[in-house]
Amino acid sequence: MPDSIEAEPAEPRKKRRATPNAVLREDSIHRITEAAFRLFVTRSYAATTLQQIADEVGMTKGAIFFYFQSKENLLLHLLAVAEQSIVTSFAQQAEASSGSAVERLVAFFHHGARQGLERPYQLLCLIQMSIEFSGSETEIGRRVSAIYDKIYGLLAHIVEDGQRNGDLTDAIKPVEFVAMVVAMHDGMMLEWHRRGGRIDGRLLVQAVRMTVLNGVLAQERR
Amino acid sequence: MPDSIEAEPAEPRKKRRATPNAVLREDSIHRITEAAFRLFVTRSYAATTLQQIADEVGMTKGAIFFYFQSKENLLLHLLAVAEQSIVTSFAQQAEASSGSAVERLVAFFHHGARQGLERPYQLLCLIQMSIEFSGSETEIGRRVSAIYDKIYGLLAHIVEDGQRNGDLTDAIKPVEFVAMVVAMHDGMMLEWHRRGGRIDGRLLVQAVRMTVLNGVLAQERR
Amino acid sequence: MPDSIEAEPAEPRKKRRATPNAVLREDSIHRITEAAFRLFVTRSYAATTLQQIADEVGMTKGAIFFYFQSKENLLLHLLAVAEQSIVTSFAQQAEASSGSAVERLVAFFHHGARQGLERPYQLLCLIQMSIEFSGSETEIGRRVSAIYDKIYGLLAHIVEDGQRNGDLTDAIKPVEFVAMVVAMHDGMMLEWHRRGGRIDGRLLVQAVRMTVLNGVLAQERR
Amino acid sequence: MPDSIEAEPAEPRKKRRATPNAVLREDSIHRITEAAFRLFVTRSYAATTLQQIADEVGMTKGAIFFYFQSKENLLLHLLAVAEQSIVTSFAQQAEASSGSAVERLVAFFHHGARQGLERPYQLLCLIQMSIEFSGSETEIGRRVSAIYDKIYGLLAHIVEDGQRNGDLTDAIKPVEFVAMVVAMHDGMMLEWHRRGGRIDGRLLVQAVRMTVLNGVLAQERR
DNA sequence: AATGAATGAGCGTTCATTCAT
DNA sequence: AATGAATGAACGCTCATTCAT
Numbered sequence: 001m002p003d004s005i006e007a008e009p010a011e012p013r014k015k016r017r018a019t020p021n022a023v024l025r026e027d028s029i030h031r032i033t034e035a036a037f038r039l040f041v042t043r044s045y046a047a048t049t050l051q052q053i054a055d056e057v058g059m060t061k062g063a064i065f066f067y068f069q070s071k072e073n074l075l076l077h078l079l080a081v082a083e084q085s086i087v088t089s090f091a092q093q094a095e096a097s098s099g100s101a102v103e104r105l106v107a108f109f110h111h112g113a114r115q116g117l118e119r120p121y122q123l124l125c126l127i128q129m130s131i132e133f134s135g136s137e138t139e140i141g142r143r144v145s146a147i148y149d150k151i152y153g154l155l156a157h158i159v160e161d162g163q164r165n166g167d168l169t170d171a172i173k174p175v176e177f178v179a180m181v182v183a184m185h186d187g188m189m190l191e192w193h194r195r196g197g198r199i200d201g202r203l204l205v206q207a208v209r210m211t212v213l214n215g216v217l218a219q220e221r222r
Numbered sequence: 223m224p225d226s227i228e229a230e231p232a233e234p235r236k237k238r239r240a241t242p243n244a245v246l247r248e249d250s251i252h253r254i255t256e257a258a259f260r261l262f263v264t265r266s267y268a269a270t271t272l273q274q275i276a277d278e279v280g281m282t283k284g285a286i287f288f289y290f291q292s293k294e295n296l297l298l299h300l301l302a303v304a305e306q307s308i309v310t311s312f313a314q315q316a317e318a319s320s321g322s323a324v325e326r327l328v329a330f331f332h333h334g335a336r337q338g339l340e341r342p343y344q345l346l347c348l349i350q351m352s353i354e355f356s357g358s359e360t361e362i363g364r365r366v367s368a369i370y371d372k373i374y375g376l377l378a379h380i381v382e383d384g385q386r387n388g389d390l391t392d393a394i395k396p397v398e399f400v401a402m403v404v405a406m407h408d409g410m411m412l413e414w415h416r417r418g419g420r421i422d423g424r425l426l427v428q429a430v431r432m433t434v435l436n437g438v439l440a441q442e443r444r
Numbered sequence: 445m446p447d448s449i450e451a452e453p454a455e456p457r458k459k460r461r462a463t464p465n466a467v468l469r470e471d472s473i474h475r476i477t478e479a480a481f482r483l484f485v486t487r488s489y490a491a492t493t494l495q496q497i498a499d500e501v502g503m504t505k506g507a508i509f510f511y512f513q514s515k516e517n518l519l520l521h522l523l524a525v526a527e528q529s530i531v532t533s534f535a536q537q538a539e540a541s542s543g544s545a546v547e548r549l550v551a552f553f554h555h556g557a558r559q560g561l562e563r564p565y566q567l568l569c570l571i572q573m574s575i576e577f578s579g580s581e582t583e584i585g586r587r588v589s590a591i592y593d594k595i596y597g598l599l600a601h602i603v604e605d606g607q608r609n610g611d612l613t614d615a616i617k618p619v620e621f622v623a624m625v626v627a628m629h630d631g632m633m634l635e636w637h638r639r640g641g642r643i644d645g646r647l648l649v650q651a652v653r654m655t656v657l658n659g660v661l662a663q664e665r666r
Numbered sequence: 667m668p669d670s671i672e673a674e675p676a677e678p679r680k681k682r683r684a685t686p687n688a689v690l691r692e693d694s695i696h697r698i699t700e701a702a703f704r705l706f707v708t709r710s711y712a713a714t715t716l717q718q719i720a721d722e723v724g725m726t727k728g729a730i731f732f733y734f735q736s737k738e739n740l741l742l743h744l745l746a747v748a749e750q751s752i753v754t755s756f757a758q759q760a761e762a763s764s765g766s767a768v769e770r771l772v773a774f775f776h777h778g779a780r781q782g783l784e785r786p787y788q789l790l791c792l793i794q795m796s797i798e799f800s801g802s803e804t805e806i807g808r809r810v811s812a813i814y815d816k817i818y819g820l821l822a823h824i825v826e827d828g829q830r831n832g833d834l835t836d837a838i839k840p841v842e843f844v845a846m847v848v849a850m851h852d853g854m855m856l857e858w859h860r861r862g863g864r865i866d867g868r869l870l871v872q873a874v875r876m877t878v879l880n881g882v883l884a885q886e887r888r
Numbered sequence: 889a890a891t892g893a894a895t896g897a898g899c900g901t902t903c904a905t906t907c908a909t
Numbered sequence: 910a911a912t913g914a915a916t917g918a919a920c921g922c923t924c925a926t927t928c929a930t
Contacts (some may be wrong), residue, residue: 018366018918021892021893021929021930024893025892028894042356042357043354043358043899044266044268044353044354046268047266047267047268047354048922049919049921049923050920051919051920051921056900059889059894059895060894060895060896061895061896061921061922062894062923062924063893063894065921065922065923066892066894066895067893068895069922070921071921071922071923075336077431082890089414093271113916126890127267128353130416131254131266131350131353131412131415131416132269134264134415134416134418135264135295136265137417137908147377148416152426169432169436171432172428172429172432172433173425173429175421176421176422176425176426176428176429178431179413179414179421179429180413180426180427180429180430180433181410181414182409183406183409183410183414183426183430184368184405184406184407184409184430184433186413187405187406187407187408187410187412188402188405188409189355190405190408190409190412191401191402191403191404191405191408192401193353193356194352194353194356194370195380195401196356196357199397200381202399203395203398203897204330204398204401206394206398207394207395207401207402208401208402208405208406210391210393210394211394211402211406211433211434211437212433212437212438213349213437214244214434214437215434215435215436216370243910245912250910250911271902271903271904272904272905273902273903273904281911281912282911282912282913283903283904283910283912284905284906284907284911284913285911285912287906287912288910288911288912289910291905292904292905293903293904294907361892366897385908387916407902447883460699465889468766469889472889472890477848477856484668486800486801487798487802488710488713488798489710489713490709490712490713491798491927492926493923493924494925494926495923495924495925503890504890504891504892505890505891505893505924505925505926506890506891506926506927506928507890507891509740509925509926509927510889510890510891511889514924514925515924515926515927516887534719550863554816564742565780571768572797574795574860575710575794575856575859575860576710576713578708578859578860579862580709590904592860598711609920613876614875614879615743615876616872616876617869617873619865620865620869620870621873622871622875623857623858623865623870624854624857624873624874624877625863625868626853627759627850627853627854627857627858627874628849628850628874629853630852630853630856630857631848631849631850631851631852631854631856632846633852634797634849634853634856634862635845635846635848635849635852636845636849637749637797637800638796638800639845640800640801643802643841643842643845647839648840648842648845648846648849650838650842651838651845651846651905652849652850653841654837654838655838655846655850655877655878655881656877656881657881658835658881659877659878659879659880659881662699675920687908687913688908688913690913690914691913691914694914694915715898715899715900716899716900716901717898717899725915725916726916726917727900727901727916727917728903728914728915728916728917729914729915729916730900730902731900731901731902731913732913732914732916733914735901736900736901736902737899791889878894
């Protein structure tokens with residue numbers, strides 16, 4: 001049950017006993033969430049209708065409004081879920097790690113790759129919305145920005161450490177370094193999605209990792 | 223007049239010489255095209271209304287229908303323009319080039335960067351639509367795929383040359399190599415757009431180019 | 445417990461004595477009734493949702509359906525309550541009265557004023573619904589008309605008596621006389637409600653009563 | 667053409683020549699306005715759907731949105747029209763009048779009665795909305811309040827004059843006096859509407875006027 | 889006695905599109 | 910060459926209503 005970790009939408013007015021109702025509730029929320037992740041990623045938020053989501057899960061639009069109070073709120077829920085299972089979990093891992101900066105950067109790519117394979121739509125949802133709402137002064141725009149700022153912050157920390165220790169080349173300034181790392185990470189995910197599975201995700205990750213570490217020049221030419 | 227090269231929409235009812243009318247016509251098409259590029263990129267195709275485009279250029283929706291016969295057709299026109307000024311021009315340059323594979327790959331990044339700076343919305347439009355319509359079985363989806371296949375083909379050619387010559391490491395298979403190059407290129411553009419100008423485009427390009435060439439490891443650690 | 449005299453909705457499944465349950469039942473019905481009176485008057489029937497009523501009394505919509513079987517039925521209940529406490533009580537009083545026609549007309553205004561002060565929403569509900577459903581061929585429309593016909597009948601009786609006895613001027617025909625009395629009575633209540641308490645109800649009643657009795661011309665000008 | 671005096675909704679973006687289009691425009695606006703007046707009065711604003719209005723005028727809902735941008739805006743337009751043809755015209759008349767206070771009060775009733783006979787739905791719309799939105803903190807609520815305040819002001823002026831001159835009894839305070847006049851005026855209109863034409867409007871007006879002037883007591887009883 | 893889940897009809901609104909002028 | 914009027918399908922959303930528990 002990878003998704004809907006700690007789903008927190010629309011608290012019911014009263015206590016939540018472990019009744020069949022509570023189970024039904026969690027299940028419905030989970031199914032709507034899953035369907036929304038997939039559709040928002042494959043057709044964009046604006047082009048996805050609630051009817052499509054409802055059809056997918058075999059409910060009516062009304063059911064979606066019962067659990068989430070609006071389309072926007074549904075997306076905000078998805079963002080919270082995705083942030084939790086992707087960003088937060090990486091943050092915890094990065095904090096706990098005692099590896100070098102390079103190891104932690106590689107871990108970032110691996111973490112992304114693993115998430116991308118296990119719950120591709122969560123990661124892609126984050127990326128997709130960061131494009132669809134980039135710079136938009138809506139609540140969603142602000143939420144997405146906040147999530148990305150968190151990622152930037154985590155990576156900046158690692159990069160500064162690495163440059164201080166001499167693990168990473170000083171030739172690139174931290175801000176651009178971080179931007180580049182995110183660019184490669186997101187670009188990789190999008191390219192994988194664009195190819196619609198007609199490319200081996202693992203090989204792509206490997207290619208990106210090798211390139212980031214060593215560059216593309218053949219050994220002898222350096 | 224960088225945009226609207228080879229505008230082919232809405233044949234005028236009578237053949238026209240370079241009358242004032244024809245000039246007005248070109249100008250109207252050009253203005254609509256520019257506005258559409260910008261809006262489709264910043265708000266996505268689905269979320270942009272023809273009214274917004276019409277407002278932007280001071281015309282009515284009817285005028286857009288007069289020149290382009292549908293919203294979809296307008297986007298197809300944008301794709302043709304973008305393909306022309308970005309892909310085709312790169313193809314010609316790559317063909318003419320006598321440099322090494324690495325030099326030609328670097329040229330790809332530089333070409334993208336130059337386009338990104340000169341007409342950011344054209345390049346971003348291509349990328350954005352490749353996401354918004356990835357895998358969609360519409361005419362637009364097919365058109366976008368065709369353009370990307372063209373890019374993949376051009377790059378594959380360069381990479382194979384490079385690996386044959388020993389310019390590029392053999393450690394990565396051509397398909398994934400190309401995917402990686404496109405991923406980095408597009409990721410870079412998106413990250414630049416995401417930051418909304420709060421990052422220096424030139425520095426970002428430089429960071430990506432250096433990393434692609436040499437990797438991130440400090441010299442002594444290799 | 446002024447409201448909900450003769451509550452007749454939703455017969456309980458089993459005959460109940462005055463058990464705690466029956467008390468709870470009466471209390472719930474009473475609270476729903478009160479809230480509905482207030483909301484139907486202040487926001488109109490059409491614009492009031494059952495959710496708003498439910499929120500007001502701290503129950504769920506389901507509870508309302510348990511006691512009253514539909515929104516329409518809830519309003520019919522309100523009308524019955526209002527008719528009982530306003531029209532019927534006035535009828536009894538008018539019947540028992542041995543005063544002159546004028547005294548009984550004044551009593552009508554005073555009765556209305558007293559009801560208006562004690563349970564303003566019941567009286568206003570009647571008036572409001574007579575406007576909202578005037579001439580509508582629904583059950584509610586017919587119910588409201590019946591209530592008003594009862595009022596017209598009572599007043600017509602008094603007026604005819606008064607004109608026969610010479611208490612009231614013959615210059616006005618009974619039907620229009622009654623219409624005028626009701627118009628003034630209801631208009632007064634509405635004006636008081638429109639002013640939202642920013643006017644002294646007692647002074648307004650006094651002004652209307654004096655005018656109805658003596659007119660507005662200063663004594664010496666008559 | 668009683669309604670739509672100076673209709674000012676949705677200014678077209680460009681110049682308005684006296685083309686057939688402009689005529690069409692005025693006609694469509696006029697027909698929608700008329701239908702809306704009637705339906706909002708007979709079924710209330712909340713209970714009237716735009717579909718009903720569209721059906722009435724043989725257009726689609728979209729046409730209503732083309733001219734008025736929302737249901738609320740349509741009502742605001744109605745209020746502006748009604749204010750113009752009822753309140754403003756009375757204000758001009760009252761200003762120009764050189765009669766006594768009593769004559770001007772009678773003129774108020776006659777003005778209302780004439781409006782009520784010529785364009786009953788405009789006057790009733792004002793009254794109806796003053797009930798439906800009384801005290802509501804919406805734009806409509808504020809607009810309606812402003813209109814009523816204007817009426818209160820006009821009448822207060824007349825009453826104060828009258829009491830100063832001794833035309834009107836001093837026994838009633840101006841504020842309550844005005845409230846009473848409005849109450850009788852509106853109550854009369856509502857009663858007439860409530861009876862749905864089953865009563866002679868002229869006789870009702872006469873009854874109210876006589877009562878207001880002389881009261882209901884027979885001459886000899888005073 | 890009352891709830892929470894879910895429905896379905898219909899609402900106000902949007903928007904690509906058509907067409908007479 | 911371009912507009913303004915109008916459409917119709919579909920959208921996000923609301924709400925009275927049903928029902929198992």
